[in-house]
Amino acid sequence: MNVKPAGLVAKPFLVPILAVVGLLLAGCSPQGDDSRFKGLPDGERPAILLITLDTTRADRLGIESSAVKTPHFNKLADGGLYFTQAYSTTPTTLPSHTSMMTGLYPMDHKIRENGRRVDAQLDLLASRLQTLGYRTAAFVSGFPLAEQFGLARGFDKYDDDLAGGANERSATLTTNAALEYLALEETADFLWVHYFDAHAPYEPPEPFLSLYKDDLYSGELAYMDSEVGRLLSAFEARFAGQPRKVIVVGDHGEGLGDHGEALHGNLLYQGTMRVPLIIAGDDIAPGSVARSVSIRQVFDTVLEWAGVNGERSLLGENSEPVLAEALKPYLQYGWQPQFMAVLDGIKMIQSGDIEVFDVQADPGETNNLLGSIDLAPELQGALSAYGSRALDALNSQAEKPETLSQKTVERLASLGYVGTSGQPILRDAAPSPKDMVHIYGDLDIGSGYFTNGNYDAAIEVFSRILQIDPYNFMAAMRLAVGYSVTDRAAQAQEFFERARSINPASVDLRHYHAMHYLRNRQSALAEPLFESVLAEMPDRLPALEGLLSIYARRGDDEKVMQTLEKLVKVKASPGPDLLRLGKMRMAKGDTKAAISAFEQASQILDERFRQNLELGVLYLADRQFANAAASLDKVTRFDPGYPMALFKRAQVSVLLKEADSEARVREAWKRGDDTTRRLIVSEKLFRGIDYRSN
Ligand SMILES: [Zn+2]
Numbered sequence: 001m002n003v004k005p006a007g008l009v010a011k012p013f014l015v016p017i018l019a020v021v022g023l024l025l026a027g028c029s030p031q032g033d034d035s036r037f038k039g040l041p042d043g044e045r046p047a048i049l050l051i052t053l054d055t056t057r058a059d060r061l062g063i064e065s066s067a068v069k070t071p072h073f074n075k076l077a078d079g080g081l082y083f084t085q086a087y088s089t090t091p092t093t094l095p096s097h098t099s100m101m102t103g104l105y106p107m108d109h110k111i112r113e114n115g116r117r118v119d120a121q122l123d124l125l126a127s128r129l130q131t132l133g134y135r136t137a138a139f140v141s142g143f144p145l146a147e148q149f150g151l152a153r154g155f156d157k158y159d160d161d162l163a164g165g166a167n168e169r170s171a172t173l174t175t176n177a178a179l180e181y182l183a184l185e186e187t188a189d190f191l192w193v194h195y196f197d198a199h200a201p202y203e204p205p206e207p208f209l210s211l212y213k214d215d216l217y218s219g220e221l222a223y224m225d226s227e228v229g230r231l232l233s234a235f236e237a238r239f240a241g242q243p244r245k246v247i248v249v250g251d252h253g254e255g256l257g258d259h260g261e262a263l264h265g266n267l268l269y270q271g272t273m274r275v276p277l278i279i280a281g282d283d284i285a286p287g288s289v290a291r292s293v294s295i296r297q298v299f300d301t302v303l304e305w306a307g308v309n310g311e312r313s314l315l316g317e318n319s320e321p322v323l324a325e326a327l328k329p330y331l332q333y334g335w336q337p338q339f340m341a342v343l344d345g346i347k348m349i350q351s352g353d354i355e356v357f358d359v360q361a362d363p364g365e366t367n368n369l370l371g372s373i374d375l376a377p378e379l380q381g382a383l384s385a386y387g388s389r390a391l392d393a394l395n396s397q398a399e400k401p402e403t404l405s406q407k408t409v410e411r412l413a414s415l416g417y418v419g420t421s422g423q424p425i426l427r428d429a430a431p432s433p434k435d436m437v438h439i440y441g442d443l444d445i446g447s448g449y450f451t452n453g454n455y456d457a458a459i460e461v462f463s464r465i466l467q468i469d470p471y472n473f474m475a476a477m478r479l480a481v482g483y484s485v486t487d488r489a490a491q492a493q494e495f496f497e498r499a500r501s502i503n504p505a506s507v508d509l510r511h512y513h514a515m516h517y518l519r520n521r522q523s524a525l526a527e528p529l530f531e532s533v534l535a536e537m538p539d540r541l542p543a544l545e546g547l548l549s550i551y552a553r554r555g556d557d558e559k560v561m562q563t564l565e566k567l568v569k570v571k572a573s574p575g576p577d578l579l580r581l582g583k584m585r586m587a588k589g590d591t592k593a594a595i596s597a598f599e600q601a602s603q604i605l606d607e608r609f610r611q612n613l614e615l616g617v618l619y620l621a622d623r624q625f626a627n628a629a630a631s632l633d634k635v636t637r638f639d640p641g642y643p644m645a646l647f648k649r650a651q652v653s654v655l656l657k658e659a660d661s662e663a664r665v666r667e668a669w670k671r672g673d674d675t676t677r678r679l680i681v682s683e684k685l686f687r688g689i690d691y692r693s694n
Pocket of ligand 1: 054055092093094251252
């Protein structure tokens with residue numbers, strides 16, 4: 001590789017201090033750290049481009065590998081600072097990006113897996129930049145970073161348009177979108193662009209497909225490089241003559257078979273944890289930095305460029321141990337939790353037992369140095385402190401897993417992500433994830449079958465896994481569900497009980513068990529389980545729907561209505577449920593609640609809303625005459641309720657003292673049916689009106 005002379009050139013950062021800004025911004029920082037706000041005046045703020053590269057191994061870019069041509073990355077690294085020991089905080093997309101956007105490790109920002117929602121209280125980079133005067137825009141390319149997961153906060157524009165429900169978009173499409181936006185008069189001066197191409201499956205377009213036919217992963221990197229080149233040129237052209245900064249960083253790498261891991265997320269070795277990191281800009285002297293750094297330092301670095309002192313900026317000399325975690329095998333399979341710390345080229349991995357590697361001399365991590373070298377006390381201290389704090393946080397975290405729609409779960413699963421909820425029991429005898437690589441393949445295959453609804457094949461694979469790993473929670477739960485949906489109730493019950501013995505706290509398990517009972521018409525067993533699921537996760541839609549069907553079957557109208565009230569708050573398009581609720585409330589004589597339900601239904605359904613007669617009658621009963629008139633006017637002559645609508649409209653007209661009220665009563669009589677004519681005859685409001693004449 002291309003090692004440049006000088007080490008880090010630390011520049012004192014010149015920050016004009018605007019004393020008043022701190023005051024003006026008081027309350028803008030939810031973490032109350034206002035003293036750090038020292039924005040730059042207009043014109044001195046650099047335009048900042050943050051490029052994040054999904055699933056990109058540092059040793060596969062052309063900067064380190066002559067086998068891969070990445071001229072744009074190389075040029076940027078040559079002209080800027082290249083960090084040879086940069087580490088992800090966790091090998092999963094949403095949590096690692098959340099670290100970059102918050103400056104926090106996963107134990108502090110609490111996003112452990114994809115499919116969670118970033119806490120609305122967290123201080124996000126884009127929001128901070130907005131308060132410092134930046135316009136902000138993001139272009140992301142993979143579903144794990146879609147707006148719904150919470151990183152969009154603080155962006156004036158957040159483009160996660162993956163075109164027709166796809167799970168990713170190509171670098172070309174993302175770059176096109178960013179370039180189109182950069183060409184606007186009112187564009188952003190903080191731009192985050194995320195590329196997802198290197199994520200499996202590896203399918204680079206031509207000519208990269210042919211050029212790298214034996215190494216399609218690298219082909220994706222070369223392709224990404226070509227698009228990054230377009231983006232960099234456009235950024236430079238757009239902000240020509242102004243200060244500019246660029247930061248390029250990987251969110252995590254890819255195993256590519258190292259230590260038995262094909263993809264990422266399960267282990268903490270260099271292939272998935274060491275990422276490319278380049279910073280470049282007018283006043284950044286070229287060089288390389290061998291100090292270990294964390295991608296979470298992106299946060300402080302960008303803020304420093306924006307004029308705020310960042311104690312952990314990559315431009316500074318901060319040399320605390322770099323930490324990371326990989327908790328997926330713990331959360332999903334009940335294996336040992338894994339943590340890692342690196343300092344001065346020495347890396348410790350705690351995964352039940354402890355491994356120690358000199359990652360500079362032995363980047364393949366083949367020689368475990370535990371016991372043969374002295375370890376820095378601060379390295380050991382940082383590792384054990386992180387491990388215990390992270391587990392405490394998980395235990396105490398009243399962590400309410402995000403309620404995801406079935407569609408969202410399926411999209412994440414199709415990318416290989418399967419979330420769980422509930423804390424597994426930490427068993428002393430739990431295997432270390434590094435010793436279980438022989439079943440990663442089966443876990444992926446079984447999950448694939450399961451997600452695609454191929455339950456017989458999934459049952460075969462998960463039975464095999466459970467033989468090898470008898471406490472694998474996910475395998476037991478999936479066997480239970482697999483047997484349940486294929487109508488083998490006895491086996492299903494056996495595996496539900498087995499899964500419960502492994503992880504009694506799992507909300508998911510209770511939920512699926514309740515669904516199983518419901519499927520078998522054992523409502524009395526399903527009901528308390530659904531209720532306990534909702535006590536922990538009040539928004540869990542399928543549990544609400546399960547209870548609704550149980551209450552309806554039992555004819556418990558009160559509970560049906562209560563559950564519908566909750567359900568309509570959770571569902572994306574609850575139009576039909578609101579109609580059902582409105583009709584039930586109306587039948588019970590609860591006018592105001594019925595009006596509220598119909599009003600919401602009308603907003604959602606728009607012209608498909610057909611209950612204008614009911615709503616008009618309700619408004620009339622509630623003496624909201626103008627609203628009643630407006631609703632009744634929407635009932636058309638093709639509606640079977642038209643005569644009734646005319647009669648009610650005439651009542652409203654008299655009450656409103658409209659000029660044409662007598663004509664309306666005559667019209668109601670003329671078009672009336674037997675029922676409405678009887679009503680007209682006996683209506684006191686109409687006394688003295690000669691409605692029978694023309
Ligand atoms: Zn990723």
